[in-house]
Amino acid sequence: MALIGPSGCGKTTTLRMINRLIEPTSGRLEVNGRDVINESLTELRRGIGYVIQQGGLFPHRTVAQNIATVPRTLGWDKSRVADRVAELAELVGLELTMLDRYPDELSGGQQQRIGVARALAADPPVLLMDEPFGAVDPIVRSRLQDELLALQQQLHKTIVFVTHDLEEALKLGDRIALLNVGGILEQYSTPDELLRSPANTFVEQFVGEDRGMKRLALKSVAELPFETGPVIPDTASSSEAVATAEAQGVEWIGLICDDRFGGWVRVADLANGSVPADAERFPPAAQVTPDSTLRNAMELIMTSRTSVAVINDGGHFGGVVSLDAIRRSLVSEPDL
Amino acid sequence: MMGPVLGQAAVPRDIGVFEFLFGSEYWTGPGGILASLWDTLVMCSAVMAVATIIAVPLATVLAHHGRGELSITWVVTLSRAVPTFAVAGLLVPISLRRGWGFEPWPIFIALLLLALPPIYLNTYTGVRGIDRGVIDAARGMGLSERSVLLNVELALATSVMLAGIRVAAVQVVATEPIRAFLGGDGLGRYVRDGLGQNNDNLLLAGAILVAGLAALTGTIFGLMRRLLPPGVRRLA
Numbered sequence: 001m002a003l004i005g006p007s008g009c010g011k012t013t014t015l016r017m018i019n020r021l022i023e024p025t026s027g028r029l030e031v032n033g034r035d036v037i038n039e040s041l042t043e044l045r046r047g048i049g050y051v052i053q054q055g056g057l058f059p060h061r062t063v064a065q066n067i068a069t070v071p072r073t074l075g076w077d078k079s080r081v082a083d084r085v086a087e088l089a090e091l092v093g094l095e096l097t098m099l100d101r102y103p104d105e106l107s108g109g110q111q112q113r114i115g116v117a118r119a120l121a122a123d124p125p126v127l128l129m130d131e132p133f134g135a136v137d138p139i140v141r142s143r144l145q146d147e148l149l150a151l152q153q154q155l156h157k158t159i160v161f162v163t164h165d166l167e168e169a170l171k172l173g174d175r176i177a178l179l180n181v182g183g184i185l186e187q188y189s190t191p192d193e194l195l196r197s198p199a200n201t202f203v204e205q206f207v208g209e210d211r212g213m214k215r216l217a218l219k220s221v222a223e224l225p226f227e228t229g230p231v232i233p234d235t236a237s238s239s240e241a242v243a244t245a246e247a248q249g250v251e252w253i254g255l256i257c258d259d260r261f262g263g264w265v266r267v268a269d270l271a272n273g274s275v276p277a278d279a280e281r282f283p284p285a286a287q288v289t290p291d292s293t294l295r296n297a298m299e300l301i302m303t304s305r306t307s308v309a310v311i312n313d314g315g316h317f318g319g320v321v322s323l324d325a326i327r328r329s330l331v332s333e334p335d336l
Numbered sequence: 337m338m339g340p341v342l343g344q345a346a347v348p349r350d351i352g353v354f355e356f357l358f359g360s361e362y363w364t365g366p367g368g369i370l371a372s373l374w375d376t377l378v379m380c381s382a383v384m385a386v387a388t389i390i391a392v393p394l395a396t397v398l399a400h401h402g403r404g405e406l407s408i409t410w411v412v413t414l415s416r417a418v419p420t421f422a423v424a425g426l427l428v429p430i431s432l433r434r435g436w437g438f439e440p441w442p443i444f445i446a447l448l449l450l451a452l453p454p455i456y457l458n459t460y461t462g463v464r465g466i467d468r469g470v471i472d473a474a475r476g477m478g479l480s481e482r483s484v485l486l487n488v489e490l491a492l493a494t495s496v497m498l499a500g501i502r503v504a505a506v507q508v509v510a511t512e513p514i515r516a517f518l519g520g521d522g523l524g525r526y527v528r529d530g531l532g533q534n535n536d537n538l539l540l541a542g543a544i545l546v547a548g549l550a551a552l553t554g555t556i557f558g559l560m561r562r563l564l565p566p567g568v569r570r571l572a
Contacts, residue, residue: 019476045478056473060491060567070477102567118477128476 002161002173010183011162049119049127053134055111057103064099070122088117109140127159222290229308229320234277238270261317284310297321356541376522387451395456399463415453438519451504458500462493502557510550
């Protein structure tokens with residue numbers, strides 16, 4: 001779940017109330033169905049991983065010692081701690097040689113990984129992340145986000161993630177809570193719903209004017225209905241090819257041989273009656289995988305000569321993506 | 337009060353500086369250089385121990401709770417304004433009237449007032465200067481307040497704190513010789529005797545001893561950094 005909103009909206013405060021770094025003045029806050037107020041502070045916090053910007057690592061402890069903080073306070077024996085540290089280092093993609101170094105000897109991205117590893121050390125069911133990727137450059141941030149998503153695929157934790165970056169919230173959140181100044185919850189929904197039907201003008205302004213475009217980033221090519229597009233087997237005759245091209249109103253036609261995409265040929269080259277298989281072939285410039293986002297597919301289509309992108313499903317031809325299909329995916333939802 | 341002290345080996349009037357400093361008969365025995373040095377070291381160690389025991393916990397706890405920000409200003413001002421010699425001189429008659437004698441309370445208290453500010457200031461600013469995120473993360477991970485204070489705050493402030501203790505130690509060692517002018521003994525006696533007996537060489541030798549001890553103290557405290565755990569040592 002992602003908590004997002006403008007400065008001063010209380011997203012960090014909300015997060016810090018969960019592990020009681022800030023005491024709630026009223027209301028109930030439950031973790032695992034138990035009111036946090038009734039839990040002992042240390043017990044509660046040891047069951048909740050906490051990651052902050054720049055990691056908040058102990059500068060006087062080595063990377064390994066940092067990761068081992070909670071297991072050691074829990075009194076694990078040495079070999080178990082060492083095993084766990086090595087396991088976590090691998091999980092977050094740290095080289096084992098880094099374990100004996102100090103945090104300030106490593107890059108911001110590495111420090112952030114250590115912060116995540118440290119928070120996961122005792123395998124807490126809940127993870128709180130307070131703008132963890134706010135202090136790293138965009139390239140590293142994007143990679144860390146991908147890693148976090150991959151990590152979550154394996155771990156299935158409950159993660160509460162504070163960010164002020166809408167893109168980040170849309171990318172990482174299964175659900176997004178959009179807060180307004182004063183701690184007012186404006187909308188709590190899935191990313192797609194937030195973009196498709198903003199609850200009010202504040203939400204509308206916050207998500208921006210290009211929310212349709214943003215939704216494209218949330219959808220993958222695999223979600224589109226299957227479409228073959230202007231594609232024929234390479235055994236077809238030239239008249240079949242020309243007929244298909246005319247029916248679809250395109251100037252290029254794709255060839256399939258053995259379930260693979262064999263390249264594009266120009267319809268004009270087939271006018272003299274030559275067989276499509278003999279025509280000059282052009283490799284597909286626009287190629288996507290089923291996991292690609294629609295935004296990515298659209299970008300490729302807009303910049304290529306053909307009007308569709310070919311789906312490469314692990315080497316096999318998986319259909320095509322057309323701009324029209326992308327457009328339809330945005331309007332097909334019933335309540336718009 | 338300024339006359340030759342009983343038990344001291346007689347120092348000839350025409351003695352050379354090196355003759356005195358390298359003459360073994362002046363080092364040993366009651367009233368010898370070693371005995372005076374011991375006197376001084378005992379006084380300085382006691383002052384430093386008490387100053388550290390008072391200032392470090394007080395500064396750490398106040399800084400931990402973010403209290404006493406104003407105390408910093410006071411301590412800085414006071415440490416610059418209080419003349420050690422005058423404080424000790426003021427305390428001597430009080431001590432005498434109460435029957436506590438010349439030694440050791442007046443000089444002890446005066447030196448204590450000299451040693452407290454640097455230790456307090458450095459410890460306080462050392463703890464306050466720690467990145468809030470580090471402390472936040474430590475708490476968020478479920479470390480107890482005690483552990484946050486000892487294993488995080490104090491550990492991270494150690495280097496700065498030690499620098500304060502070093503400054504205090506050098507000041508105390510360099511100032512302690514005024515004790516010889518307040519009815520006491522210690523390494524300052526040669527300066528006093530040199531002045532009293534109009535013996536310039538003795539005076540100079542005494543000054544060399546005092547300066548040498550102060551320099552040595554600074555060096556030793558500097559070397560103490562090496563005893564710190566590697567993680568803490570590399571921070572400063």
